[in-house]
Amino acid sequence: MGSRRKREINLPAPYLRRVWLEPSRIADRAAYPFCLPFLHDNFELNFDRSITIIVGENGTGKSTLLEGVAVLAGYDEAGGGKGYMPVDHSHAMEKMGGQLSNALRAGWLPKITNGWFFRAESFFSVARYQDKTNLEVIPGVPPGIPPDYLSHSHGEGFLRFFEERCQQQGIFIFDEPESALSPARQIEFLKLMRRMEVSQNCQIIMATHSPLLMAYPGARLFGLTKYGLEPVTVEETDHYKIMREFYDDPAGFAEAAIAE
């Protein structure tokens, strides 16, 4: 990391203002990811706040969209920051975002390439990579034990990882950060998001299934369905409706869900 790259730009987030599809760059309309229903010819997504949250059922293409944005920002689509490609990526399967990014165009103000792309399922290999390359000393951790993001409790490791990575100016992409975080840890994560927002030099783009994270105040919340992206409120999401029903009668809800 050169010092030039760390010089801050005096403009507030969001830096990525808009992405849109350029249909002429699509080789095969019928192939994934371009067969995803939301990726119609006029697809575009505007980022008007520093925090954008995308919700939607598994399979609608949330992760692919985030990967595409991550590649536009210069990150490895399997997770990590710029320059983290050595993370055993030799035969990664998630090349969908890269293909999508080729057909996307982006409007930046200004172009930012610092930041981090965080995937739930690549945390394991990112953390292992860091263990191998950066055997730092952590206060309070007995000598001889590696900086163990993985040991003891992976919820702890996740938050330490976020805290260390998310203090600089940049664009931060989170794909389901709630994985492995208990409700109490998710509240800690909300506080981290607030610190990032208040700094004014962090843009967050996040996909989540967690109503708790969707409820972040002041964020732009989009629902992704086969019809496209549209602004929603937490209360309008299926995730919240299901959750609400569950909390009114957990045992009855679970019994009914199983019996269906």
Place this chain on the structure above:
Amino acid sequence: MSSRRNRPINLPAPYLRRIWLEPSRIADPAAYPFCLPFLHDGFELSFDRAITIIAGENGTGKSTLLEGIAVLAGFDEAGGGKGHRPVDHSSATEVMGGELSGALRAGWLPKITNGWFFRAESFFSVARYLDEVGSLSADFLSHSHGEGFLRLFEERCQRQGIYIFDEPESALSPSRQMEFLKLMRRMENSGHCQIIMATHSPMLMAYPDARLLRLSKYGLEPVTIRETDHYKVMREFCEDPEGFVEAAVEE
């Protein structure tokens, strides 16, 4: 997998009936994991139902406990089934469960070594390993990892065995968790699957007829879902999402 190993035993789950700590086998009680408060000299855990669910905050030792049980069952502590060690385990740092298992004793009826140990964070490498060895189930990682998780569960969880799930809710939306509940019911109804699961998800904790235990620094104790912190927090959230979160981040 030889055919001998697949011959079912005609006894219903649970097969692992009890584990307990043998303090004389602990080399250094001050070292992790034996410094975990719940691992006091009298620690024991009885499994009286086919499904045991363990709830508790991060850091209490849930994952370490599951790893210890997984090693007792003959699984690799980094996840996978018996014989799945090749999953790039050369430099794994999760050796804690192995150390714990050295000081645990187990009562089985009978001893079962089939099954699967599923860790949320090792899914990535387990799935890649499955792809590499030419499983029919290639492609777990493509498209949507929620889909991949369920496919992995469905394929692995049909035989007699002991199944250990560490936070299976990771990457599963609420509606996928409902499907996971159905899978658990199919496993329970088969009569030959024992499930031991750690979770933060109230929806999974609510599985009917499971034994729900809370792990805290004081030990393991039976609870109802409504008594768990997870339930209380989320219930409060549901009443007023924006107000709840605004108050939480202001603190």
